[in-house]
Amino acid sequence: MLRRVLLTLVLLGTAGNLQAQELEIALSDEMAEAILADRTSQGRNQSSRYGGGVLYNEDKDLLGHLFLTVNNEVEGRWQPVTFGVGVKLYGVDLDRSGETLAALAVGGNVGIGIPANIPLAVVFQGYISPNITTGGDADRVTEGQVRLEAEIVSGARAFVGYRQIKFHMDTFRDERVDDGLHAGLRLQF
Numbered sequence: 001m002l003r004r005v006l007l008t009l010v011l012l013g014t015a016g017n018l019q020a021q022e023l024e025i026a027l028s029d030e031m032a033e034a035i036l037a038d039r040t041s042q043g044r045n046q047s048s049r050y051g052g053g054v055l056y057n058e059d060k061d062l063l064g065h066l067f068l069t070v071n072n073e074v075e076g077r078w079q080p081v082t083f084g085v086g087v088k089l090y091g092v093d094l095d096r097s098g099e100t101l102a103a104l105a106v107g108g109n110v111g112i113g114i115p116a117n118i119p120l121a122v123v124f125q126g127y128i129s130p131n132i133t134t135g136g137d138a139d140r141v142t143e144g145q146v147r148l149e150a151e152i153v154s155g156a157r158a159f160v161g162y163r164q165i166k167f168h169m170d171t172f173r174d175e176r177v178d179d180g181l182h183a184g185l186r187l188q189f
Contacts, residue, residue, distance in 0.1 A: 022051070026159075026184035031057040031177075033184075037067075045072050049084075055165075060095035061177050063165070069109070078119050082111035088127050090141055092167065094175055101136030101167065105129035105143070119151040123161075138175075140168040155188040 024035040037051030048070045055063040071084030085108040092101050107127030114120040129141035147161025160183045167175045 022049075022186060022188050024053070024184060024186040026182045028178075028180055028182040029058075030180060031055055031182070033178075033182075041074075042070075045074065047071060047073050049073075049086075055177065057177055061175075062093045062095070063177050064091045065089060071109070073111075078113055078115070079111075080113045080115075082109075082113075082121075084109045088143075090129070092136075092138075092177065094137075094167075094177075097137075097169075097175065099137035099169065099175075101134065101138040101141075103129035103135070103138065103141040104133040105141055107143070111149075121149045123147050123149060137171075138167045138169050142166050142168075149186075157186045159184055159186070 021039055022035070022037040024033075024037065026033040026035075033053055033055040035051060035053030037049055039047055039049050041047045048068065050068040052064065052066040055065075065088055067086060067088040069084045069086030071082055073079065073082045073084070086106075088105045088107065090101070090103045090105065092103075094100070105127040106129075107125070109123055109125040111121045111123045114122065123146070125143075125145040127141070127143040131139045134140055143163070143165045145161060145163035147159045147163075149157050149159040151157050160181070162181050163178050164176065165178045167177070169175055
């Protein structure tokens with residue numbers, strides 16, 4: 001029953017984004033992830049990004065997430081430093097162990113721009129869900145990521161990075177849905 005509820009939550013969240021402005025695809029030998037997102041500008045130095053995504057790995061684990069981030073990014077303009085804070089809602093079905101969980105995490109990101117002929121940025125991102133906002137078969141969720149992004153053409157970014165998504169389970173062990181290098185594209189339309 002919990003699996004159906006989590007899957008429905010993810011599908012409803014991503015279906016609401018059918019008019020998304022961004023499509024992000026991240027791939028590695030062990031996982032594939034698709035994210036639909038939208039951005040809104042809230043003034044000269046503030047914007048928000050919201051959306052949802054689905055990650056599937058070689059262990060047949062399914063992770064869905066919805067997110068909202070408020071940041072100081074300005075579209076179409078290179079910036080030396082960007083900051084963002086936000087929340088992320090996870091719904092996870094771990095196929096190998098048969099465990100499920102839902103979690104509300106807080107976190108953020110920092111981007112450091114590198115001036116070059118092709119605009120580059122190193123982006124650090126992290127989220128944590130403590131025991132009080134984690135339900136199901138886990139006590140805590142942690143996600144950490146670092147990636148190098150390059151704006152190939154206006155509206156298209158390529159990236160390569162490392163990410164770890166770890167669940168601290170009730171049975172005193174860790175489950176990792178993603179733990180490795182990945183590459184991908186983010187397209188804006």
